[in-house]
Structure formats: structure tokens, C-alpha cells
Amino acid sequence: MSEQLQATPICGRHRALNALMAPFGGWDMPIQYEGIIAEHSWCRTKASLFDICHMGEFLFQGDFEASGLEDVFTFSVKTIPLGRSRYGFLLNEGGGIIDDLIIFRLAEDKVMIVVNAATAPKDFAAIKERLRGGVFTDITADTGKLDIQGPLSRDVLTGLFGEDIATIPYFKFVTMTILGVEAIVSRTGYTGELGYEIFLPAAKVCELWDLLLKDERVKPAGLGARDVLRLEVGYSLYGSDIDEATTPLEAGLEGFVNFNKSFVGKEALLRAKEQGSVRQKVAFEVAGRRSPRHHYEICSGGDVVGSVTSGVFSPMLGRGIGIGFVTPELASVGTPLVISHERVSMEATVCELPFYRGGSVRA
Amino acid sequence: MSIYFTKEHEWVNVDGGVGTVGISDHAAHELGDITFVELPKIGAVVKQFGVLGSIESVKAASDIFAPVSGKVVKVNDALEISPEVVNESAEADGWMACVEIADVSELQNLMTQDQYNDYLKTL
Numbered sequence: 001m002s003e004q005l006q007a008t009p010i011c012g013r014h015r016a017l018n019a020l021m022a023p024f025g026g027w028d029m030p031i032q033y034e035g036i037i038a039e040h041s042w043c044r045t046k047a048s049l050f051d052i053c054h055m056g057e058f059l060f061q062g063d064f065e066a067s068g069l070e071d072v073f074t075f076s077v078k079t080i081p082l083g084r085s086r087y088g089f090l091l092n093e094g095g096g097i098i099d100d101l102i103i104f105r106l107a108e109d110k111v112m113i114v115v116n117a118a119t120a121p122k123d124f125a126a127i128k129e130r131l132r133g134g135v136f137t138d139i140t141a142d143t144g145k146l147d148i149q150g151p152l153s154r155d156v157l158t159g160l161f162g163e164d165i166a167t168i169p170y171f172k173f174v175t176m177t178i179l180g181v182e183a184i185v186s187r188t189g190y191t192g193e194l195g196y197e198i199f200l201p202a203a204k205v206c207e208l209w210d211l212l213l214k215d216e217r218v219k220p221a222g223l224g225a226r227d228v229l230r231l232e233v234g235y236s237l238y239g240s241d242i243d244e245a246t247t248p249l250e251a252g253l254e255g256f257v258n259f260n261k262s263f264v265g266k267e268a269l270l271r272a273k274e275q276g277s278v279r280q281k282v283a284f285e286v287a288g289r290r291s292p293r294h295h296y297e298i299c300s301g302g303d304v305v306g307s308v309t310s311g312v313f314s315p316m317l318g319r320g321i322g323i324g325f326v327t328p329e330l331a332s333v334g335t336p337l338v339i340s341h342e343r344v345s346m347e348a349t350v351c352e353l354p355f356y357r358g359g360s361v362r363a
Numbered sequence: 364m365s366i367y368f369t370k371e372h373e374w375v376n377v378d379g380g381v382g383t384v385g386i387s388d389h390a391a392h393e394l395g396d397i398t399f400v401e402l403p404k405i406g407a408v409v410k411q412f413g414v415l416g417s418i419e420s421v422k423a424a425s426d427i428f429a430p431v432s433g434k435v436v437k438v439n440d441a442l443e444i445s446p447e448v449v450n451e452s453a454e455a456d457g458w459m460a461c462v463e464i465a466d467v468s469e470l471q472n473l474m475t476q477d478q479y480n481d482y483l484k485t486l
Contacts, residue, residue: 035395035396037396038396224395224422228421289399289446290399290424291419291424312421313419341424
């Protein structure tokens with residue numbers, strides 16, 4: 001893992017803004033600018049701009065069924081309507097999650113696949129190996145991605161780029177000309193707020209970044225705030241909450257698996273359904289301001305029954321929140337748990353997701 | 364009054380036989396947004412460099428160590444509701460506890476303000 005960190009086109013601007021930088025998924029990324037809580041709060045009330053150029057984008061063009069693409073993911077690609085996107089998984093033979101991803105239906109025979117940064121190379125290899133035809137290309141290096149998220153994001157974008165954006169429903173996108181180039185503006189995100197993901201040629205991404213930040217309603221936000229925002233609404237983080245050793249069933253994400261079609265990993269999932277899971281994802285709230293953290297133990301009746309995969313102090317709830325995996329009999333809402341680490345221990349209660357329900361995501 | 368620092372970035376401000384204890388501006392800045400402060404109980408007896416309490420930020424959780432041995436006589440319980448005060452004023456309003464100093468000679472194990480400033484340059 002001594003590979004050099006990759007830098008997004010925006011990297012120089014992050015440094016000029018005096019951002020705290022850290023490695024994430026093989027990339028040198030901004031963790032915070034003015035502070036995680038200030039950036040979190042700005043996103044929940046105004047509009048925040050995130051540099052997401054590190055994520056991977058692949059293009060596939062060809063016959064979805066003849067090429068085998070239709071059987072690659074846990075959801076059907078051919079039934080995604082034009083101009084819509086769909087979330088789901090790429091699984092291994094054992095039903096473990098190679099990655100979670102979103103597929104955008106660009107044309108009758110064309111999709112864009114958006115994947116996590118750290119997993120992009122293995123995703124590309126796994127998909128390519130399963131294809132028998134079509135043209136499959138990695139466009140990550142040429143593609144810039146900026147997320148603008150927050151209740152004012154729609155006003156900001158329509159002011160700059162026109163009213164077409166105002167009517168994009170959740171999980172739909174439009175292809176339009178921005179700054180003289182073709183861009184995809186998608187009503188998706190990772191914050192639980194009204195927001196957009198914008199894909200455009202990497203050569204133009206700095207220009208768009210500068211333009212958006214000229215609006216005083218928009219401030220940059222780092223991956224620190226992004227992690228708090230996503231956990232408050234219960235989104236999984238690949239590499240923490242889900243990985244190749246975790247199935248969508250254990251992770252409570254069966255809703256993104258279509259058992260009425262074939263896909264790699266289906267037999268393993270069907271077997272797992274029959275046998276029952278040995279562990280189950282739970283969400284829990286802590287009584288107090290302490291934060292559960294990744295790898296803290298989850299205990300019940302003095303025994304270790306699982307571990308925390310994500311945890312933060314939630315500014316919206318004013319208490320610690322977390323996600324972890326426990327034995328299934330402890331997964332029902334209301335079950336008391338103890339989160340423990342060294343001399344720290346916190347009382348917690350299993351709760352429903354999302355933790356925070358006040359977001360503008362469907363506004 | 365005179366202020367001393369530990370290598371773990373706590374300070375103690377000594378006035379008579381009582382030391383007021385907190386974490387340094389540097390430590391607060393490094394932690395980022397502070398979300399929780401665990402204070403000792405009044406009456407607790409702490410040992411120099413033993414655990415006095417703990418502090419959590421969005422980024423990290425760490426123990427706070429006592430700069431001096433002695434009995435805790437006062438705590439800043441406002442921090443339980445507003446831990447962000449430590450970010451705003453780590454070396455004044457963000458104080459954590461007052462300790463009745465058991466042995467003033469322990470102050471020799473600490474750094475003066477100048478020594479601490481030099482120490483920060485080495486980090």
C-alpha cells in the first residue's frame with residue numbers, strides 16, 4: 001500500500017483554503033475546512049459543495065442482456081428508465097459486497113456506473129470479467145464530480161443554469177450544457193438533504209467549483225462533515241459498514257436486491273436466507289454525548305455480542321449514534337446495548353433508521 | 364498565578380494551594396470540534412499524570428491526565444452542556460477542574476509557558 005496518493009483537480013484549491021487533508025481511498029482529500037460541525041450545519045441549512053472527483057465512473061455501451069451486464073448487479077439494469085438512476089450492489093460468489101454503486105441510464109444501450117474510490121480498480125476488474133460483450137471503459141480520470149447538497153442547492157443551481165434543474169425528481173438526472181460542456185446533473189447525494197451530483201469533464205471541474213463558491217449561500221464541506229451527514233440518515237459507508245465479508249441481507253439492505261433476476265451471489269444469498277444470518281446490522285442511539293466509534297465493542301449481559309462499524313456524535317440529535325453488527329436476537333428496536341472501549345462504556349438502545357428525519361432530501 | 368503544562372497538553376494554573384486544570388489551545392485545536400467532556404467527581408483524588416477525565420471530538424477520543432496530584436474541589440460542569448467552550452477558550456473559560464495540590468514539588472515535572480511553546484515547535 002505504498003502507492004502514491006492521487007490528487008483531484010481541486011486539490012490545490014483545498015490547500016489554498018487551508019483544509020485539513022488526509023488519505024481516503026487512495027486519494028489526498030479534504031477532511032475539513034472551517035470545522036466539521038460548522039460544515040455539517042451549513043449543509044443542513046444552506047448549500048455545501050463537496051469535491052467528489054475521487055469516486056470512480058465507468059461507461060458501458062452495448063446490449064445489456066447479450067453482454068451479461070444484466071446479471072452483474074443485484075438489480076436490473078435494463079429496467080432503469082432513461083434519465084433515472086438506481087442503487088444496488090456488485091456481489092462476489094459468496095454474496096459479499098464488492099461494492100455499492102449507482103447506475104445511470106444514459107441511453108437505450110448505455111449506462112454510467114458510479115463506484116467508490118478505494119474499490120474502483122477491483123470493481124472494474126470484477127465487472128469486466130463477467131462481461132461477454134459491449135464496450136466497457138473506465139472514465140474516472142477524465143470525469144470530474146462535484147456534489148452540491150443542502151436545502152438551498154436547487155435555488156443556487158437554477159440561478160446559474162436555468163429552470164430545467166428545478167424539476168428533476170429524486171434519483172433522476174438531466175444531461176445539459178454547463179460551462180460549454182456536456183454535464184450530468186443528478187438529483188442524488190449522500191447527506192439526506194436536497195442535493196445534486198454533477199458530473200462533467202475533469203478539465204472543467206475547477207471552473208465549476210469556483211463558480212459555485214462565488215455564491216455566498218455555498219461553502220465547501222469536507223469528508224468529515226460528509227461522514228456525519230450520511231450517518232445521521234443511516235447510509236452505509238463501504239469499507240466500514242459493508243464489505244466483501246458482509247451480505248446485503250446482514251446489512252439490512254435486502255431492498256436493493258432483486259431475487260426475481262439472476263445475479264452473481266444470488267445462490268449464496270438464497271442459502272443464507274434459508275439458514276438465517278448469524279449477525280444483523282443495528283442502529284443505536286447512545287444516552288449522552290459520547291461518540292461510539294469504529295471497532296468499539298457492542299456488549300449485552302456482560303458478553304461481547306458485536307462491534308461498531310460507524311459512530312459519531314450527531315449534532316442534530318445532540319447525542320452519540322452508531323451502526324454495528326450483533327447477533328440477530330439483539331437486533332430488535334428498543335433492545336438495550338452497552339458500547340464499550342477500554343475504560344469507556346456507554347448505554348445505548350437499538351433504534352430505527354434514519355436517526356435524523358428532518359432532511360430536505362425529497363423536498 | 365503561574366501556569367504549567369504537561370507533554371500531553373494539559374495546563375495547570377496555580378493560585379495558592381489550588382491548581383485550575385484544562386487542556387491547551389493547541390490540544391483543543393488539534394482535536395477539532397469538541398462534543399463531550401467527562402469531568403472528574405468532586406472529592407476524587409487524582410495522581411499526577413493519572414487519568415482525570417476524558418474529552419471527545421468529532422475526530423477523536425482522548426484521556427485528560429492530571430498535571431498534579433491532589434483532591435478535586437471544583438469542576439466546570441457548564442462543559443457537560445456546552446463542551447464547545449473548550450474550543451472557544453481552552454485556557455480560560457474551558458477549564459475543567461480545580462485540584463487541591465498535594466505536593467507542590469511535582470510542579471518541577473511540568474513545563475513553563477516558554478518551555479511548552481518551545482516543545483510545540485518540536486512536534
